[in-house]
Amino acid sequence: MSGSPAPVEVDTLIVGAGFAGLGLAIRLQRERRGSYLVLERANDVGGTWRDNVYPGVACDIPSHLYSFSFRPNPDWSQFYSPGGEILRYLQDAARDEGILPRLRFGAELTEARWDADGECWEVSTTAGAFRGRTLVVATGRLSEKRVPDIEGLGTFGGGVLHSSEWPDELELAGRRVGLVGTGASAVQLLPALAERAAGVVVFQRSAPYVVPRRNTMFSSADRAALAADPEAAQALRRTLFWEAEAGFTARIRATSPLSRLGATAADHLRAQVPDARLREALTPDYEIGCKRVLLSDDYYPSLSRPGVELEPSAVVRVDRSGVIAASGHRHELDLLILATGFTSTEPPIAGRVRGRDELLLADAWAGGMVAYNSTAVAGFPNLFVIDGPNASLGHNSAVHMIETQIGFVLEALDHLSATGASTLEPTRTAQDAYVRELDRRAATTVWTSGGCRSWYVDERSGRLTLLWPDTASAFREEAGRFEPGDFVRRLAGGGVAG
Template sequence: MRVAIIGAGFAGIGAAIALRDSGERDFVILERAESVGGTWRDNRYPGVACDVPSHLYSYSFLPNPDWSSVFASGPEIHEYLESAVHTQGLEEHLRLNTAMTGLDWDDEWAVWRVDTSQGGYTADAVILAAGRLTEPRIPEVPGIESFRGELFHSARWRGDVELAGRRVAVVGTGASAIQLVPRLADAGAHVTVFQRSAPWIVPRPDRAYSDAERASFAADPEAMAALRSAQFWEGEAMFAARAGDPAAVADARAEALEHLHAQVADPALRAALTPDYEIGCKRRLISSDYYPALASGAVALEASALASVDRGVLVAASGARVEADVVVFATGFESSEQPYAALIRGVGGTTLAEHWKRGMTAFASTSIHGFPNLFVVNGPNAGLGHNSAVYMIETQLQYILGALSHLDAFGGVLDVSARAERAYTRMIDRMAAPTVWLTGGCDSWYLDPRSGRLTLLWPGSAHEFRERNGTFDPRPYEPKETHVAPHPLRVQGVR
């Protein structure tokens, strides 16, 4: 086939729609799970929701006038992605329960050999849309194997476990934890939160859209597009605080501290909930019910990390001992070292894991030297800490369609030069140096632990990413001919 897409989350479904709209029909979407949705399929914990406004956290070419609220719930986003597959006629291209088990470049025939749990495929090009929040990370805790109760990760939620009246420990205070904890308290669980470091939290300005508003969006697509644009530029305005602008940082810090003081009256609890690093260094969270849950006494805060487990007792770094029936790890994902990288072999048999041994890199955050005709979406330095990931995905899809159009016109293969990839990486490092992610005094999942480099986020604004990386330019690619005739591909562009 012409193109194999690995993954059926936002990136993979978006890539399929972009290909289909360009006129291409010779592609397949390989998804290891039994349904589409990626992150929004896997995360089913109580309270799961997006922290980017709904109209912005959706495809620009597939607007949804029926979002129920400013910030959509996880199930609603999952439904949106399932609907996209159906309404865009992608079912015939979709292969569910089909895990990619190996991806090997055949230099002689200039194709990728794709091994899966359901058989093999051959593709001229591969769009790797496997995501970065797929493999839950559970920290190594001495004695964890002795725990007598139920233990699971928030991204592998156990709906069959009864929580009312039980002692539930939540390990972690990131985006998932602050959504989950109030819902556990509401369900009647006795909750203890293990906090390794306090997060910065600002108010969540959520509300339901009225029937009249939804009807107006449906009747006037331009009004919906204007709302999306306004939300985008509101997000862009927040980048200054990440870039290290002193006034912007001070304003962001003041907003978060005012929120904390307004919702937590107890000085000792407030002190324990005050971060000891600069705002924005880790992901800034939004919530209007996490602090009240802690302040009410319904949730106990253990202001130190989980250090060890002694059967039914959790031992904190502070020495405190907490009895628990259920442990929920809200500890994030294996984001900096992607498990799929070991399965991908490029020119000469080099694995992507070997290429990324000091951290993920890619030219234009999309192409990797030694891995021809392979395009990574939402991969190295393609994330954001202040705006919508969907905007970034659409930018990368524009770039990929340009690359495929070039292949259609000129044949050969596209392998970005090592020099271009190194130069782009040096540029990323220069841009990242003054940002709060490197100067804010925290240990975040945005940084690769092996090198300390910023490998997950784009250290600039979203519109700058599109200006730099939204249009394909063949000049950084090494000329490489092949005896295989080009396959006609009708590429027009993203709608």
């Protein structure tokens, strides 16, 4: 008699093997906090840094800050690490920390459903079924590509690819390439396209603010010194953190910091773009900081190279051989590259998670993502979301935020264990109060009042749902603390614990 294999049962199921999923797994492994598995749809760890391998991919946060505080790396080669180096850091972490046996690759989550009778999560994946007392969604905000709804895109005779799906070998010589988008990926990618392709047309819906990157290499002596003195490495991390924190004042529209940041961007544009007409087209029409401020020393010079053309309007239509912009100009192209980002405010995984009373997470988030302390969601027992609602930053390291949320999850698990409760979920009252406070703070930031359209804001509600509207240190102080009084605990069998 044949049948489906019994679900694999563990205490904690983690979905995603990027910084968030690996970070939590390492802490669970080091502290021997019960059984766990990491479910990863791909065939390797790394998340964003595994998927994004386009030429020029790199981080815009300093290397010694964009890494785990509990796993420092004195051997970073550069101040701003290239993507491949970050991927190797995560691969090494998974191997050296002994968590590889706890990873299940090729296991894409197809459905997660709260079993009220069994008081656990039932998770279906492409690699089998799993059951866990706790479910942690750690898929991040840069995992699902965003393909714009452009008329005729599917009819284009040349190749169309998203920057997050860069092939191992792509021949650019002799080809005329269209680059759609002017965000972080496009700014990093353009210099390589300009150097290799026969011609490049950059389609700019809105001009980005760009400031100098000023990357530097770490010498062998620098690296040796940091390896020999761990405290020096931690001191460097602290210095970088507080320097980044100082940048937040410009995001709340403080006059002097905002003016200084704007002047830096304007000076950079003036110095690198001598042509007045091109410079005018590259001048943003919104307040600096409303969108992510980009770091580059070679984006503007690439736009001035022979064969590179800026189309200062969005793509509106595509046919077999060309692209038509909102300006009415038609561009004959051989290849179209979409550097159009990710579906950050409406994560597709929310349509696959059902909580208490069959509530779909996507429905709970129909007006924009919400969570208590940016991590736990009312109506979803024993569910935690890392790097989700209001847990990102526009000025500092995402890893600091992730580590804060990991600490929150571990405190919640400790509370479950100490009280003998079987389930834990935030009250709707506590969650609503938290969200109202975030909305109040967001109203004074450049992200909601700076005159731009950005991926930080949910277009359905106009709410800032991606970013934490304060400093990274404030997030740790306020959202990193587990407050038992804001949660409902239930005992095995359904009774409510006091």
